[in-house]
Amino acid sequence: MNRPLSAIAGGVTGIAVMSLLLLFLEVETRSNLAIFESVARFAGMPGNVTFGFILFVLAGVFAWPLAFMALERYIPGGPDPATRGMVLAVALWVVFVLTGRGGLSGGLLAIYVIFTLLAHLCYGFLLGAVYGRLTSEGPLEPERYDPSDVSQ
Amino acid sequence: MFTEIPGLLVVTWALLGLAIYAGYRQNWQLRSVAADGGYLSGLGFESEKPTGLFRWLTTVDHKDIGVLYIVFATGAALWGGTDAMMIRTELFTAGTDVWSPDTYNALFTAHGFTMLFFFATPAFTGLANYFIPILVGADDMAFPRINAIAFWLLPPSLLLVRGGLVTEVLGKMLATVGVRWELLFSLKPPTTGWTLYTPHSALLANPQVDLVLLGLHLSGLATVMAAINIIVTIFTERGEQITWANLDIFSWTLLTTSGIILFAFPVLGSSLLMLVADRNFGTTFFAVEGGGPILWQHLFWFFGHPEVYILVLPAFGLVSLILPKFAGRKLFGFKFIVYSTLAIGVLSFGVWAHHMFATGMDPRLRASFMAVSLAIAIPSAVKTFNWMATLWGGNVRWAAPQIFCVGGIMTFIVGGVTGVFLASIPVDLVLHDTYYVVGHFHFIVMGVITFAAFAASYYWFPLLTGRMFNRRLGRIHGYLSIVGVFVTFMPLILIGYGGLPRRFASYPAAFEPLQQISSFGAVIIGVGVVIWLTNLVQSYRLGPIVTDADVWNLRESGQFSREWQWFETQLEERTKFRR
Ligand code: HEM
Ligand SMILES: [Cu+2]
Numbered sequence: 075m076n077r078p079l080s081a082i083a084g085g086v087t088g089i090a091v092m093s094l095l096l097l098f099l100e101v102e103t104r105s106n107l108a109i110f111e112s113v114a115r116f117a118g119m120p121g122n123v124t125f126g127f128i129l130f131v132l133a134g135v136f137a138w139p140l141a142f143m144a145l146e147r148y149i150p151g152g153p154d155p156a157t158r159g160m161v162l163a164v165a166l167w168v169v170f171v172l173t174g175r176g177g178l179s180g181g182l183l184a185i186y187v188i189f190t191l192l193a194h195l196c197y198g199f200l201l202g203a204v205y206g207r208l209t210s211e212g213p214l215e216p217e218r219y220d221p222s223d224v225s226q
Numbered sequence: 227m228f229t230e231i232p233g234l235l236v237v238t239w240a241l242l243g244l245a246i247y248a249g250y251r252q253n254w255q256l257r258s259v260a261a262d263g264g265y266l267s268g269l270g271f272e273s274e275k276p277t278g279l280f281r282w283l284t285t286v287d288h289k290d291i292g293v294l295y296i297v298f299a300t301g302a303a304l305w306g307g308t309d310a311m312m313i314r315t316e317l318f319t320a321g322t323d324v325w326s327p328d329t330y331n332a333l334f335t336a337h338g339f340t341m342l343f344f345f346a347t348p349a350f351t352g353l354a355n356y357f358i359p360i361l362v363g364a365d366d367m368a369f370p371r372i373n374a375i376a377f378w379l380l381p382p383s384l385l386l387v388r389g390g391l392v393t394e395v396l397g398k399m400l401a402t403v404g405v406r407w408e409l410l411f412s413l414k415p416p417t418t419g420w421t422l423y424t425p426h427s428a429l430l431a432n433p434q435v436d437l438v439l440l441g442l443h444l445s446g447l448a449t450v451m452a453a454i455n456i457i458v459t460i461f462t463e464r465g466e467q468i469t470w471a472n473l474d475i476f477s478w479t480l481l482t483t484s485g486i487i488l489f490a491f492p493v494l495g496s497s498l499l500m501l502v503a504d505r506n507f508g509t510t511f512f513a514v515e516g517g518g519p520i521l522w523q524h525l526f527w528f529f530g531h532p533e534v535y536i537l538v539l540p541a542f543g544l545v546s547l548i549l550p551k552f553a554g555r556k557l558f559g560f561k562f563i564v565y566s567t568l569a570i571g572v573l574s575f576g577v578w579a580h581h582m583f584a585t586g587m588d589p590r591l592r593a594s595f596m597a598v599s600l601a602i603a604i605p606s607a608v609k610t611f612n613w614m615a616t617l618w619g620g621n622v623r624w625a626a627p628q629i630f631c632v633g634g635i636m637t638f639i640v641g642g643v644t645g646v647f648l649a650s651i652p653v654d655l656v657l658h659d660t661y662y663v664v665g666h667f668h669f670i671v672m673g674v675i676t677f678a679a680f681a682a683s684y685y686w687f688p689l690l691t692g693r694m695f696n697r698r699l700g701r702i703h704g705y706l707s708i709v710g711v712f713v714t715f716m717p718l719i720l721i722g723y724g725g726l727p728r729r730f731a732s733y734p735a736a737f738e739p740l741q742q743i744s745s746f747g748a749v750i751i752g753v754g755v756v757i758w759l760t761n762l763v764q765s766y767r768l769g770p771i772v773t774d775a776d777v778w779n780l781r782e783s784g785q786f787s788r789e790w791q792w793f794e795t796q797l798e799e800r801t802k803f804r805r
Contacts, residue, residue, distance in 0.1 A: 094395075101394045102308065104329045117234040124402065133234055141241035144248045154768060166237055173233030181315040181324035188311070192756075203767070219694040219770035221777050 077143055080208035084159070085139035087204045088197040089131055095193045107186050112174035138166065139201055159202025160195050167194035286370035288355050291377050293690070295352025298380060299345050303676075304755075305388075306340035309333050311752060314745040320735040330731035331417035336388060338420030339438070341671065342537065343445050344384050349679050350540035351376075351452045354480045356690070358456060360792045361474050363465020368458040376451035379444055386441025390415045390434045413437065419729060421530070424512035424522040428504045436505060439498045446491045446498075453484035453491075474787070475557060478564050479543025482571040483536050489575065490532035497525040520585060527578035535574040538670060539567060541678035542609055545631045548685050549613055552628035553620030554783040559612040566605035573602040583651050584658045592651055599649035606642055610635060625778070626700030630681035633708040637673025641666055644719060659729075662722020668715045672751070677707065680758065687762065688777045689793045692800075693769035699761040706754035713747030773797065 100109045114126025117133075142149075142162055151157035171187055178186050285291060313333050316324045325333065355373065359366055367373045385392055390413035397410030413434040418427040427435060460473070460481050500511040501522070510516025550557045557563065579587065579595040613635055622628065644666040647653045657663065680703070687695050717740040722728075726737050733741070775794035780786045 097395050097398060098391070101391050101398065103312070104325065106325065106329075115233075127402070129234055133238055137238045138241060141245040144245035145241070148244075148248060154764070156767070157764070169233040169237050173236070181318055185312065185315055185324075188752075189308075199763075217770040219688070219772045219774075219777065221774060221779055 077209055078140060080205050081139035081143040081201075082135060083208060084142075084201040084204035085135040088139075088159075088200040089134035091200055092134070092193050092197040093127075093131070095196060096190075099189050099193070103182075103185065106182055107178070108176070109186075109190075112170075112176060112186070112190075115176060116170050116174035134197065138162070139205070142201060143205070154202070155206035156199050156202035159198035159200070159205070161198070163194040163198025163201070164191070166198075167191050170194065286366075286374045288359050288367045288370065288373060291373050292352045292354075292356030294377050295348045295355060295380075298377075298384075299349035299352060299679075300759075302340050302344035302348070302384065304759075306337050306345055307752065307755060309337035309340065311748060313337060314748040316731050317733075317741045318745045320733055320738050320741075322732040325731065327731045328417060329415075331419075331729070332415035334729060335416055335419050339387050339442070340384075342420065342533070343387070343442065344380065346537045346671070346675055346679075347449055348380060350480070350483075350537075351449070353544070353682055353686075354456055354476075354540070355452075357686075357789055358459060358477055358480060359463070360789045361477055361787075362460055362463065362468050363788070364459055364463035367455050368463050369455050372451050373455050376448045376455065379448035379451075383441040383444035383448065386437045386444065388415075389413055389437045389441070421526060422501065422522075423526075424501065424504070424519045425514065428501060428512055436502060439502050439505075443495050443498045446495045449487055450491050453487035456480055456484040457488070475546040475560065475563060476540075476543045479539045479546070479567050482567045483539045486532045486536050486539075486571050486574060490529045490536065493525060494529035494533075497522065497529070500525075520582075520587075523582050523585065524578070527581045528575070530581065531578040532574045534667075534670075535570055537675055539570065541634065541675040542567070544678040544682050545613065545634055545674070546609070548627050548681050549631040550616050550620075551685075551778060551780055551783075551785050551787075552623045552625055552631070553617050554622075555616055555620040556785075557612070558615035558618075559608075562608055563612050566608040569605040570602060573598060573605070577602055577649075580649050580654070583654045596649060596651050600646065603642065603646050603649070606638075610639060610642070621783075624701065625684075626695075626697060626704050627681040627685040629701060629704030630677045630684070630707070633704060633711075634674035634677035634681065636708065637669045637677065637711050641669030641673055644669065656725075657722055659727055660722040661718045661726050661728050664728050665715045665718030665722055668718070669711065672715065673711050680704075680707065683758075683762065685778070686789075687765070688772045689789065691766050691769070692772055692797075693765055694772055694777065695765035695769055696761050699757055703754045703757045703761070706750055706757070710747050710750035710754060713750060714744050715747070717741065717744040717747070773801075 096109050096113070100107060103109075110123045110127060111120075113130050114120055114123045117126040117129040119126035119129065142159060145162075146152075146155065146158060149158040149161050151161045167190060170190060174190075175183065175186060282290065282294065285294075312325065313330070316322070316330050316333075318324075322330070355367065358364075393410045393413050397407060400407055400410070414432045416430065416432060416435045416438050418430065418435060418438075422439075460477055464473075500509070503509040504511050504513065512519055512522045546557055546563055576598045577595060579591065580599045583592055583595075613631075617632070644662070648657060648663065648666060684695065684700050687693075721737050721740050721744075724737060724740075726733055775790055775797050776786060778790075780790060
């Protein structure tokens with residue numbers, strides 16, 4: 075499949091799963107995290123959850139996957155695109171935590187930091203894995219496992 | 227300061243800049259695609275099974291169903307683990323300052339249900355499904371379709387038990403498109419504790435409690451179906467060479483477990499329905515003026531205590547199976563392990579009232595339950611000594627599965643010995659319903675039970691996926707988990723000695739340091755789990771391909787057992803198809 079489309083497909087998968095994870099986190103924490111408020115703050119729309127979320131989704135579907143495609147070979151963690159995707163996602167997460175955390179502190183902040191990181195990692199993984207799967211032209215000759223090699 | 231700048235803009239602009247630069251460097255040429263390793267299995271082989279989602283929805287193959295169970299159990303474990311982390315966050319400080327008391331109660335309730343009924347039991351049922359037919363030389367389970375039904379009843383029962391959350395997620399999704407359906411917000415997470423003690427559970431107005439009861443009932447049906455299937459398979463589908471004398475230890479423990487399930491779960495099922503009736507139809511089974519709350523406790527624990535052996539016996543079986551492979555010796559005292567398993571199976575039905583020592587029951591009755599409870603420690607100790615004797619003088623290899631087996635024995639000793647103290651009436655009266663109990667049973671549920679599941683996940687990973695995992699990460703996960711369990715649950719034992727009752731969101735500030743150590747330990751366990759998941763997922767995609775079935779060098783100690791022999795023939799067939 076053509077590369078930009080593959081990247082977007084990766085972005086769609088990633089964002090779909092990530093939004094669901096965030097939604098579960100929101101409900102599981104009985105809305106104490108106000109996670110979608112954070113998303114809105116992150117998107118520069120404090121107070122406007124709907125628009126903030128739409129911007130967030132658009133960025134996750136188009137902007138970042140396309141940037142990922144262009145930047146792929148410079149991102150550490152290769153050659154596996156999924157690992158590279160996770161590296162990119164960690165960078166995104168840092169900004170997300172800094173700009174989105176609002177007034178959270180203490181235990182809530184800890185939960186927020188940990189679980190948004192996990193959600194971002196899922197996003198990056200899926201972005202890279204789907205992209206890699208759709209663009210790869212067939213398997214490399216895979217490495218063989220050698221049981222006598224104890225260095226592993 | 228950061229909060230004023232929209233992060234989205236920062237990131238998009240930064241990425242755009244970088245992308246333009248990268249494009250400039252690459253001349254915007256869409257380079258031809260190189261194979262980059264982001265693909266699945268290099269083991270292309272033919273199969274008559276349908277492909278894709280359809281295969282997984284329609285399968286009646288015991289191996290596929292086993293995999294479904296394992297995946298389901300993993301998902302449930304991660305969910306229950308999230309609850310655990312949220313519990314530990316609240317307990318980090320003495321006040322109720324993270325969640326509300328109600329949310330806290332809902333958290334430990336959901337945590338208990340999810341871990342016991344939807345993680346531990348399905349994980350072992352999954353392994354049983356995959357391996358028992360192979361180990362006993364059967365083509366499949368005795369009733370393949372019932373097998374599929376038993377699995378497919380689990381997702382709906384999990385949905386029922388944790389339904390409030392799911393409906394609320396749905397409700398919020400609809401709300402974003404402007405539809406607000408109040409019904410979806412009416413189910414609140416239940417706060418009964420996994421023991422569902424009456425009268426509290428009978429009087430709670432929250433309709434979600436009814437769904438929980440029905441969900442548990444459904445999961446009970448699923449568990450019983452799976453158990454019958456295992457029993458019949460082992461009795462009637464054994465291959466010619468497999469006799470009772472050379473039946474492997476994993477099948478023996480699963481057979482015993484299934485027997486216990488057959489007698490314990492129907493009791494739970496009926497009691498649940500009685501509680502449903504009490505809540506909805508005005509019956510008085512557990513009402514004070516009827517059968518009384520104590521009746522519930524008797525019925526519940528008549529199921530509940532055997533249930534803990536339902537969880538732990540498969541773990542014992544896995545330790546007994548895997549440990550010798552990495553000790554280079556046969557399991558010491560095989561027969562005694564089998565007999566002790568059967569003994570536990572019988573005795574487990576005679577100890578339930580040790581959960582009720584503090585209810586003011588007749589002291590003579592109490593004493594006899596204490597005696598049986600102490601007696602059941604003996605077969606458990608027999609196993610422990612047999613495992614140690616197996617290691618003794620063996621050639622121990624510290625591969626990830628072995629680290630988990632030995633770590634499991636360590637935690638089981640602590641969990642077991644603290645349990646013997648609880649079985650003694652005077653001690654129990656002091657420690658009942660304190661954190662000591664939580665510490666005790668977590669050394670077993672998070673220790674040996676979860677450790678055995680991890681050990682099996684590493685030990686059989688090459689067989690299940692045809693690839694090898696990263697062994698160093700596996701070992702790191704092993705050591706982290708052992709340290710994590712001791713750091714998390716030792717403090718709880720001490721807190722219990724201090725007399726702190728469990729199931730409260732707030733506590734006196736004097737307990738804060740120990741609680742914080744415990745939360746810190748939980749983070750260690752959590753880091754280990756993330757390493758485990760990453761390792762297995764990435765190895766499934768990219769790990770080195772296994773071409774020699776003897777991944778663990780079992781031939782040299784004569785332990786290349788049946789499942790690996792089966793794997794060897796599979797590999798041969800696959801290579802035939804490969805050009
Ligand atoms: C990192 C791992 C875990 C942590 C940190 C953890 C933490 C806790 C804590 C603090 C409680 C007590 C709540 C209270 O009584 O106030 C609890 C309860 C419980 N846990 Fe865990 N847990 C973990 C893993 C597991 C596993 C693997 C299982 C089962 C296989 C399990 C089964 C239970 C059960 C049955 C209860 C009792 C629930 C109740 O009181 O109704 N836990 N857990
Ligand atoms: Cu018991």
